[in-house]
Structure formats: structure tokens, C-alpha cells
């Protein structure tokens with residue numbers, strides 16, 4: 001049953017930012033799939049079955065009854081969804097797959113590098129760890145152009161209050177000198193990543209989003225810090 005392609009109704013469409021929308025896709029009656037936090041689904045509109053696109057789940061495996069995906073207004077599918085998808089619309093959904101999975105474990109530290117919409121699966125990582133009260137440390141290092149691009153800002157800040165093992169760090173890359181932002185500025189650097197590592201042997205690095213960001217993170221982590229490949233997982237969106 002879990003592998004079937006199913007039609008799902010959008011039960012909620014939330015504009016997170018002017019160019020970013022979360023769709024909550026309601027599971028059909030009796031559907032109770034087994035899947036993992038960090039996986040992605042593939043969706044298509046009923047009127048264009050040949051145009052399918054993958055979206056990371058921004059909800060976690062403990063969220064039951066629906067899938068959530070969070071889409072940036074980019075390209076054909078991204079633009080159509082953000083501009084047009086609304087409550088009551090139907091999508092076909094190919095069930096979750098993927099190996100971009102959090103290595104939860106006592107004493108492990110997950111350092112999650114994200115740019116823009118690449119933060120979506122990390123919301124799921126932190127949600128699950130927080131609800132299960134895991135002692136796995138998670139640090140999200142989020143690079144945005146300016147503070148208006150911080151997707152899930154309130155939710156991440158709330159999760160930080162609930163979960164002493166979670167840190168939400170943001171850096172802004174395109175601010176004018178006059179901007180009142182008091183947080184970090186500039187791109188993610190090897191030094192900044194290094195500052196957040198306490199025990200390298202128990203640290204797993206994740207990077208997700210457009211190829212350019214992921215390749216940049218690989219350069220920083222694998223070459224800049226000399227971390228073995230087995231300790232890094234990436235999800236390239238194209």
C-alpha cells in the first residue's frame with residue numbers, strides 16, 4: 001500500500017514568505033505509510049502527469065495523517081505551486097524515498113548547512129529530535145540573503161527554546177552596511193563551521209539545496225575541514 005501513487009488533497013496552503021509556500025497534503029482514508037524523516041516525495045498535478053518534481057518532506061515521520069512540503073517560487077513547478085496551489089487542489093504523490101536521513105544517536109552532533117529553501121528537511125530533523133527528546137545535538141547553519149528570507153524563523157526559534165540540544169544559526173549574505181541586522185554577516189566559512197564542532201568523530205554534516213550551495217558546503221567540510229566522506233550527506237536539487 002505504501003508504494004502506491006495516491007491522489008492527495010491540499011488541506012492547507014501556507015505562505016511562509018512571499019516566495020515560499022507549504023502544502024499540507026492529506027493522506028487518504030486508511031493510508032498509514034512507513035517512511036523516514038528526511039525523505040522526499042515526488043508530486044504532479046493531475047492535468048500534467050508527465051511533469052513530476054521531487055520535494056523534501058518538511059514534516060517528520062512522527063507527523064501522521066499528512067505530508068508537508070515547502071516550495072520556493074523557482075522554475076516551472078515551483079512557480080506554479082507558489083502562485084496557484086490552494087486548499088482543495090489535488091496532487092498525485094509518489095511515496096517517500098531517499099537516504100538523506102538524520103543519524104540520531106546518543107552523543108551525535110548533526111551540523112546541517114542550508115541555503116534558502118534547502119532548510120526544509122532540517123525542520124523535519126529538528127521536529128523529530130525535539131518531540132522524541134533525543135540527546136542528539138543539531139546545529140542548523142542557515143545562509144540567507146537577508147532576514148526576510150529566513151523560512152520557519154518562528155518555528156526554529158520555538159524549537160530552540162524547547163530543545164537544549166538544538167542551535168539555529170543564521171548568516172545574511174547580502175546586507176547593506178546600514179541594515180539593522182545584528183547577527184552574523186557573510187557566507188558560511190570553514191572557520192564558522194569549525195567553531196561549532198566539538199567532537200569531530202561524532203559529527204555528521206548535512207547540506208541540502210541547489211547544487212551550487214551543496215558543492216560549496218562539500219568544499220568547506222570535506223576539503224576545508226578534512227572530514228571523511230562517510231560523515232557527510234548531501235541532497236542536490238539541481
Ligand SMILES: Cc1cc2nc3c(=O)[nH]c(=O)nc-3n(C[C@H](O)[C@H](O)[C@H](O)COP(=O)(O)OP(=O)(O)OC[C@H]3O[C@@H](n4cnc5c(N)ncnc54)[C@H](O)[C@@H]3O)c2cc1C
Pocket residue numbers: 040053054055056057069070071072073074075076077078079117120121235236237238
Ligand atoms: C530530492 C529533491 C528534493 C527537493 N526538495 C525541494 C524542496 O523541498 N523545496 C523546493 O522548493 N525545491 C525542492 N527541489 C527542487 C524541485 O524539485 C524543483 O526542481 C523546483 O521546484 C523547480 O521547479 P522545476 O524543476 O519545474 O523548474 P524548471 O523550470 O525545470 O527550472 C529548473 C531550474 O532552472 C532555472 N531555470 C528555468 N528556466 C530557466 C531559464 N530560462 N534561464 C535560466 N534559468 C532557468 C529555474 O530557476 C530553476 O532553478 C528538490 C529537488 C530534489 C531533486
